[in-house]
Amino acid sequence: MPGMPKRFYAFFTLPTMLAFTLAFLIPFLLGIYLSFTEFTTVTDSRWVGISNYVRAFTDxxxxxxxAVFTVKFALVSVVLINVLAFSLALLLTRKLRGTNLFRTVFFMPNLIGGIVLGYVWQLIINGVLINFGVDxxxxxxxxxxxxxxxxNWQMVGYMMVIYIAGLQAIPTELIEAAKIDGANARQMLAGIKIPLVxxxxxxxxxxxxxxxxKLFDQNLSLTGGAPARGSAMLALDIFSTFYGRTGYEGVGQAKAVVFFLFVALVVLLQLRYSRSREVVN
Amino acid sequence: MDRQHRVRDGLTSAFLALLAALYLAPILIVLVNSFKGRFFISDAPFALPTARTFVGLQNYLSGIAKTGFLQAFGYSLFITVFSVATIVLFTSMTAWCITRVRSRTSSLFYYLLVYSMIVPFQMVMFTMSKMANVLHLDNPVGIIVLYLGFGAGLSVFVFSGFVKSIPVEIEEAATIDGCNPIQTFFLVVFPILKPIYITVAILNTMWIWNDYLLPYLVIGSNYRTIPIAVQYLQGGYGSRDMGAMMAMLVLAIVPIIVFYFSSQKYIIEGVVAGAVKG
Known part of the structure; x- marks a missing residue:
């Protein structure tokens, strides 16, 4: 519909774009600006150049x-979650009895919010650790x-249902053809299932x-960053910098900008890498 | 099927059953502890209640009173329902329009919205909550506008992916029959998009119902949603009422489980469809 009249175009896009501008775009641009200033509210900001960025790393x-904690955590979690989720997906696509029930159970934790999950696991983990006199x-x-x-408890089931959908989308002719050619289970996995998934x-x-x-809620409720911010991830560290002590708002905002650039870089690199490994039909 | 296969399948099923039991255990342990006295929880969370430690519904009553849970439930429900309805209506309109009208403005809107998904909330949390103050959006109605702005990225992305797969001829036929764009959208496109509405609604419901930081910063001092009510119990160090905490965790989880089992098929399919489009 190339020639939609302007008033109709406005009718369809204006509510969303207005809310987007107010809730996201202006705060985002203002956030970049404020990272170069000292402020306690938006109106009393004073330009200080890059000193907030320097202080973020040196104070x-x-x-x-x-940052180190977050990178380590992300590496360990991403590998573990995907290996476990894919293994479960393989088991649950073997047409065993009770498959639906298992799928339902494994997916469920994903619906529970991060704050609640944190306190549930705090009880369990402290219940084990109390036997060793610590928490x-x-x-x-x-x-x-x-x-x-x-x-892992939260995300394995979620990733599993996506892998299951991927495995089920593999054309059965391919599997049949491989069977006729005498492929064993391992060859089937390495030659067909993994590339096509x-x-x-x-x-x-x-x-x-x-x-x-980006993890925040779970971090806040499970440990709150304890001991002494030793288990605080980037999102929680930025939150504590902002709201923990006055005079550090600018530093908090500078940390947030660095955090944003870092997340954007990681996500874009990851997408480019894994897209390049997809089989093009 | 030969004997070897049967044995292997039996072992697999047994393993999965064990794993499923382990998966459910944390929630069941919290449930059991919610009926124990507040001083008998942290020390022995794996012990069943005894005549001495069982307190009936006392934790529930004190937890509800301390956190204002019933009001929190009302606020969570109100904010989630109206935000999700607003998001699906407006973002589907936007997604259809910018997918069909190929112009510079459309692609600018699309890329702005899609790239906003990468930005961590911490980047805008301070400026956004100040903005909400200035514009008087710091109440359960105003927060809907913020959720529309924040949810727009993912929702427009998912809707656009789907709109691209609808043959444009259907809409052209409607135009020839004399429909204006508004009629075309609501009479022709809207019904076709129905399954994807469910997907977008579910993705947004899971996010908004469980969201903590945005409502905490924007309306938290006057209105508590469920996650804020749970976090509120944390209080100062050492002063936490573990009994009330267990009861609130149960009360926070129950509505989710009810929702899940009532529409489980749609939820899993919706999440998968959203992820595959996304």
Whole structure:
């Protein structure tokens, strides 16, 4: 419909674009501007150049520690979640009895919110650790593995249903042909299932990468960053910088810009890499 | 099927059953603990209630009173239902329009919306909540506008992917029959988009119902949604009422499970469709 009159075009796009501009676009641009200023509210901002960016890295080690923690967490979670989800998807596409029930159960945790999940796992993990006289705030590595377990519990079922859809979309002729040619289970997996499930792999790595890097709610409720921000990820570190102490709003906003650029870079690289591995039909 | 296969399938099923039990265990443990006295939870979360530790519904009553859970449930329901309805209506209109009208403005809108999905919330949380204050959007009605703005990226993306697959001839026929674009959209396109409405509605419901930080920053001081009510119980260190916490976790999970089992098929299919388009 190339010649839609302007008033109709406005009718269809204006409500969304107006809300988008107010809720996202203006705050986004204002956020970039404020990262170069010192402020406590938007109106009292004073230009300070790149000093917020320098302070984000030099005032203390919180931001760098959080970055290291986040990258490690993302690597471990993305690999574990995808391996487990794909393995479960293979088991659940073998037409066993009860497949639907299992699928329902494994997917369920994904619907529960991050804050609630954090407190559920805090109870379980502390219940185990109390036998050793400690709790999850004892060491940052407890918080790390706690978050890994939580994230797997939440996301494996979600990724699994996407892999199942991918596996079910493989043409049966291909499987039949491979069987006739005498392919064994391993050859079938390496030669047919894995290459043809690559589009699902792209989606799943995208979702796990971006969810792992942006994780906030689960981090806040499971450990709150304890001990002493040792288990704080980037999103939580930025939140604490903003709202934890006055005079640090500009530093918080500068950290947020760095965080955004970092997430954008990782996501775009990941998409380019896994798209290049998809089989082109 | 030969014997070897049967044994293997039996073992696989047994393994999956065990795993399913492990999956459900954390929620069941919270449920059991919600009936125990507040001082008998942290020390022995895996113990069943005994005559001494069982407190009936006391945790539920105190938790509801402390957090204002019933109001929180009302706010969560109101905000989720109206935000999702607003999002699906307006973003489907936008997605259809910018997919069909190929112009510079359309592709600018599309790329702005799609790239906004990458941006972490922390990037805009401060400026957005200030904006909400200035514009008086810091209430359960105004927050709907913010959700429309934030949800637009994913929703327009999913709708656009689907609109591209609808043959444009149907709409051209409607135009020849004398429909204006508004009639074409609501009488012709809208019914075809129905399955994708369910997908977009489910994706947004899961997000908004569970969202914590946006409502906390924008309306949290006056109105508590369920995640804010749960987090509110955390309180200062050491002062937390574990009994009330367990009861609130159960009450937060129950509506989700009811929703899930009532429309499980749509949820899983919707999430898959959303991911595959996305």
């Amino acid at each position: 203390d080690r919180n931001f760098l520690n959080a 999850i705030t004892f060491s940052a590595s407890y918080g790390f593995w706690g978050l890994v377990v939580l994230m 690559m589009p699902a792999f792209t989606i799943c790595t995208f979702l796990t990468v971006s969810n792992s890097f």
